[in-house]
Amino acid sequence: SPWSRDLADVLKNLFVSVSSRRVPKVAKGARDFMPQEMIVREKAFKIITNVFKRHGAVTIETPVFEPKETLTGKYGEDTKLIYDLADQGGEMLALRYDLTVPFARFLATNSVGNIKRYHISRVYRRDQPVMTKGRFREFYQCDYDIAGVYDTMIPDSEVLKVLSEILSELPIGPFQVKINHRKLLDSIFQLCGVPEEKIRPISSAVDKLDKEPWDVVRNEMVVEKGLPGEVADKIEPLVMQKGKPLELLQNVLDSKQFAESPTALAALEEMRTLFTYLDHMGVLDNFSFDFSLARGLDYYTGVIYEAVLLNPEVGVGSIAAGGRYDNLVGMFSGKNTPCVGVSIGIERVFAIMQREAEKKTAKLRASETEVLVVALPTGKDQPPSIMQRMTVAQKLWDLNVRAEYLYEANPSIKKQLNYANEQGIPNVVLFGEDELARGVVQWKWMNEGSGKAADGNKQQNQTEVKLDELSGQI
Amino acid sequence: SPWSRDLADVLKNLFVSVSSRRVPKVAKGARDFMPQEMIVREKAFKIITNVFKRHGAVTIETPVFEPKETLTGKYGEDTKLIYDLADQGGEMLALRYDLTVPFARFLATNSVGNIKRYHISRVYRRDQPVMTKGRFREFYQCDYDIAGVYDTMIPDSEVLKVLSEILSELPIGPFQVKINHRKLLDSIFQLCGVPEEKIRPISSAVDKLDKEPWDVVRNEMVVEKGLPGEVADKIEPLVMQKGKPLELLQNVLDSKQFAESPTALAALEEMRTLFTYLDHMGVLDNFSFDFSLARGLDYYTGVIYEAVLLNPEVGVGSIAAGGRYDNLVGMFSGKNTPCVGVSIGIERVFAIMQREAEKKTAKLRASETEVLVVALPTGKDQPPSIMQRMTVAQKLWDLNVRAEYLYEANPSIKKQLNYANEQGIPNVVLFGEDELARGVVQWKWMNEGSGKAADGNKQQNQTEVKLDELSGQI
Numbered sequence: 019s020p021w022s023r024d025l026a027d028v029l030k031n032l033f034v035s036v037s038s039r040r041v042p043k044v045a046k047g048a049r050d051f052m053p054q055e056m057i058v059r060e061k062a063f064k065i066i067t068n069v070f071k072r073h074g075a076v077t078i079e080t081p082v083f084e085p086k087e088t089l090t091g092k093y094g095e096d097t098k099l100i101y102d103l104a105d106q107g108g109e110m111l112a113l114r115y116d117l118t119v120p121f122a123r124f125l126a127t128n129s130v131g132n133i134k135r136y137h138i139s140r141v142y143r144r145d146q147p148v149m150t151k152g153r154f155r156e157f158y159q160c161d162y163d164i165a166g167v168y169d170t171m172i173p174d175s176e177v178l179k180v181l182s183e184i185l186s187e188l189p190i191g192p193f194q195v196k197i198n199h200r201k202l203l204d205s206i207f208q209l210c211g212v213p214e215e216k217i218r219p220i221s222s223a224v225d226k227l228d229k230e231p232w233d234v235v236r237n238e239m240v241v242e243k244g245l246p247g248e249v250a251d252k253i254e255p256l257v258m259q260k261g262k263p264l265e266l267l268q269n270v271l272d273s274k275q276f277a278e279s280p281t282a283l284a285a286l287e288e289m290r291t292l293f294t295y296l297d298h299m300g301v302l303d304n305f306s307f308d309f310s311l312a313r314g315l316d317y318y319t320g321v322i323y324e325a326v327l328l329n330p331e332v333g334v335g336s337i338a339a340g341g342r343y344d345n346l347v348g349m350f351s352g353k354n355t356p357c358v359g360v361s362i363g364i365e366r367v368f369a370i371m372q373r374e375a376e377k378k379t380a381k382l383r384a385s386e387t388e389v390l391v392v393a394l395p396t397g398k399d400q401p402p403s404i405m406q407r408m409t410v411a412q413k414l415w416d417l418n419v420r421a422e423y424l425y426e427a428n429p430s431i432k433k434q435l436n437y438a439n440e441q442g443i444p445n446v447v448l449f450g451e452d453e454l455a456r457g458v459v460q461w462k463w464m465n466e467g468s469g470k471a472a473d474g475n476k477q478q479n480q481t482e483v484k485l486d487e488l489s490g491q492i
Numbered sequence: 493s494p495w496s497r498d499l500a501d502v503l504k505n506l507f508v509s510v511s512s513r514r515v516p517k518v519a520k521g522a523r524d525f526m527p528q529e530m531i532v533r534e535k536a537f538k539i540i541t542n543v544f545k546r547h548g549a550v551t552i553e554t555p556v557f558e559p560k561e562t563l564t565g566k567y568g569e570d571t572k573l574i575y576d577l578a579d580q581g582g583e584m585l586a587l588r589y590d591l592t593v594p595f596a597r598f599l600a601t602n603s604v605g606n607i608k609r610y611h612i613s614r615v616y617r618r619d620q621p622v623m624t625k626g627r628f629r630e631f632y633q634c635d636y637d638i639a640g641v642y643d644t645m646i647p648d649s650e651v652l653k654v655l656s657e658i659l660s661e662l663p664i665g666p667f668q669v670k671i672n673h674r675k676l677l678d679s680i681f682q683l684c685g686v687p688e689e690k691i692r693p694i695s696s697a698v699d700k701l702d703k704e705p706w707d708v709v710r711n712e713m714v715v716e717k718g719l720p721g722e723v724a725d726k727i728e729p730l731v732m733q734k735g736k737p738l739e740l741l742q743n744v745l746d747s748k749q750f751a752e753s754p755t756a757l758a759a760l761e762e763m764r765t766l767f768t769y770l771d772h773m774g775v776l777d778n779f780s781f782d783f784s785l786a787r788g789l790d791y792y793t794g795v796i797y798e799a800v801l802l803n804p805e806v807g808v809g810s811i812a813a814g815g816r817y818d819n820l821v822g823m824f825s826g827k828n829t830p831c832v833g834v835s836i837g838i839e840r841v842f843a844i845m846q847r848e849a850e851k852k853t854a855k856l857r858a859s860e861t862e863v864l865v866v867a868l869p870t871g872k873d874q875p876p877s878i879m880q881r882m883t884v885a886q887k888l889w890d891l892n893v894r895a896e897y898l899y900e901a902n903p904s905i906k907k908q909l910n911y912a913n914e915q916g917i918p919n920v921v922l923f924g925e926d927e928l929a930r931g932v933v934q935w936k937w938m939n940e941g942s943g944k945a946a947d948g949n950k951q952q953n954q955t956e957v958k959l960d961e962l963s964g965q966i
């Protein structure tokens with residue numbers, strides 16, 4: 019009937035009108051960052067970048083997308099988490115999954131044989147996001163890697179020194195770095211009789227010993243992965259070893275448990291060199307030699323490590339991880355370039371710092387404005403005060419002072435001072451016709467008693483300054 | 493035949509072996525950035541960010557991808573240049589095309605009614621790349637926008653003050669900012685009798701007057717776009733007007749050419765206010781009032797502008813552009829938030845700065861290392877010098893000094909000093925067993941005669957410093 023057709027049209031139009039005004043969302047697992055959050059991020063980046071530069075590192079940038087084939091075959095079963103771009107009649111592209119594979123590709127593409135570089139940028143994983151646990155689809159990584167042929171353990175030790183300095187300087191509480199050697203762990207499996215093809219699966223079971231008790235891990239090995247029970251039982255006493263690096267190393271050598279594995283003995287010698295270096299750099303106390311540390315990625319070939327925070331309030335779990343990977347560049351160039359590096363899980367760092375910042379009673383300022391330029395409102399027959407404020411602000415900007423004024427032609431003094439208070443702007447430059455005629459302004463400190471002058475004057479929070487001498491006030 | 497099968501296999505294996513080692517490329521129109529390029533980029537970002545912060549701006553970040561529908565219907569025919577992500581069973585996403593639409597979406601999503609924000613980040617356009625002309629598929633934009641309901645032209649003038657400061661402080665030579673008002677231009681078209689539906693196409697023809705002579709533009713209007721010749725001829729004298737802002741404004745008012753258009757007169761009054769403000773901020777000399785400036789994007793509603801470089805050596809063309817867009821946020825939230833902003837084409841800035849940096853005879857250093865730690869090689873029965881160098885480097889790192897050593901266990905002095913020279917590291921800390929036993933090192937300035945001491949000693953480029961007093965040396 020015509021009536022119901024009309025009603026349908028009305029409803030349809032209403033629906034279109036409402037839905038066109040539906041407030042848009044961000045993509046799943048991605049986030050907008052508000053100015054207050056950016057302040058915390060920039061603070062963390064500054065601390066980290068300073069450490070990187072202190073160690074002579076340079077920075078590079080690579081595209082956010084790579085040809086799909088560059089990423090293929092590098093991440094095992096996690097390849098399914100890669101974001102592909104649509105085929106729009108050109109190349110097959112995908113968003114980068116981490117910064118390590120693009121770094122190896124960068125070395126191959128540009129024939130760079132040695133470099134010490136840092137890279138702070140975003141990566142993309144089509145994972146199930148768990149925002150409360152800090153797992154996102156778009157997130158920052160913060161990588162430091164040394165590529166090149168150098169003497170044993172010298173670059174490795176500097177990567178770990180850099181990691182120690184960063185974790186000490188970030189306000190995230192105490193930490194520990196677990197450390198192991200991929201070849202030592204593989205030797206354990208060989209000595210115990212794990213078949214070659216089961217080494218990586220058994221290794222990934224052992225890696226869970228930081229969260230699960232031995233019984234659970236043994237069950238995974240025997241029931242799920244078909245390892246004979248007696249082999250698992252041989253593994254237990256070996257991988258459960260952990261402790262102070264040099265002490266544990268000596269105990270293990272004294273016990274002769276690796277006497278029959280030249281590979282293990284060589285790895286232990288490398289660890290001794292590494293620990294000695296870390297000792298000379300004053301950071302060995304942060305490390306725990308942990309025979310159960312395995313790290314998931316296939317490409318590691320030497321020392322491996324993982325940093326954890328020790329304060330239970332901030333939650334357990336890894337905050338940084340890395341290791342030596344000598345064969346990844348060769349997958350691109352056919353010529354290996356040895357690399358060692360670390361990746362810092364900066365999103366957790368942000369979360370901890372953000373929580374601390376929010377605890378503080380003082381409001382976190384997003385802007386860094388130092389001065390609000392405030393003028394008495396002018397009379398009806400005069401130009402509005404905005405032009406006076408622009409003239410004075412320009413003098414401050416010329417002196418590289420961070421200054422603002424209200425975006426209103428002729429606001430009241432009260433409104434202007436309220437803004438300074440609300441925004442936490444520490445200084446106000448105040449004037450009326452009288453001051454401008456005399457070429458001066460009143461400099462007012464917004465926090466009572468924070469004035470520089472202490473001449474016994476009642477108005478200690480205010481002083482008169484000549485317009486041409488503003489620079490002396492800053 | 494078996495012979496040819498063998499040959500085929502050989503060839504196939506050879507092909508697989510060669511192609512698997514084919515050096516991987518970056519995606520079309522995207523680039524890797526080498527450390528020396530990053531130094532130039534960071535320098536430019538620092539100059540720009542300092543100006544933004546000087547004006548009290550805060551920063552935000554938005555995701556690199558947005559739901560496709562957020563970008564749809566915002567870019568006219570350029571919508572075809574948007575990079576879509578593949579449909580992998582979730583949302584339909586696309587890479588951001590600019591920072592303006594995500595900013596408007598940010599304001600709507602987060603119910604932000606007023607903010608002065610800058611945003612420096614990468615955007616994506618599936619355009620035909622012209623690397624030599626600086627047109628890429630992945631490139632940085634550098635945006636500054638003020639959102640909120642404020643008095644006329646006050647935020648607009650600050651955006652233009654910020655733009656003037658940035659273009660003055662960047663080492664890119666002289667510039668000029670062309671400025672116009674969208675409503676003034678539209679009034680011209682109405683006064684001349686351009687039909688409503690032809691206003692935007694005719695406007696985009698007029699926008700080409702900076703590159704093409706009037707005859708070519710007239711031809712586009714009349715032949716391509718079907719405008720009657722006599723209408724085009726009426727447009728010519730009006731849009732060809734340009735000159736010093738306040739002078740041209742007065743001439744135009746005196747000539748009464750807009751006497752019949754209240755809209756044009758209102759726009760001219762806004763321009764007078766704007767020019768007065770720019771004059772009070774000391775930057776009006778940079779501006780040219782140009783009635784032919786049109787800007788392509790549909791969303792502008794008020795003042796529009798475009799900055800060009802005046803040095804023909806760096807090439808002509810726009811280096812920055814922007815304007816007022818009061819209706820874009822409303823497309824998302826249903827409630828308009830007035831905005832005005834500018835976007836700086838930072839890739840051209842980089843290219844100019846990079847060319848200047850490469851002209852200089854001195855090699856551009858990528859790392860900022862201040863000190864190389866150098867030790868005499870130790871004897872065969874002693875530990876290698878690396879441990880001594882680590883101990884001394886640690887003292888420097890503790891003092892926040894940027895220090896390095898060679899990644900070699902026991903290198904020769906010559907090799908170490910060569911490295912300092914090659915890398916342009918300005919200082920060397922040098923020692924042997926003798927110095928360490930006495931708790932001192934030799935501090936050596938690598939540039940002859942740059943030493944701080946001037947005691948008449950022949951070795952003016954070297955001085956002995958106690959290990960515990962290194963801080964005094966820096």
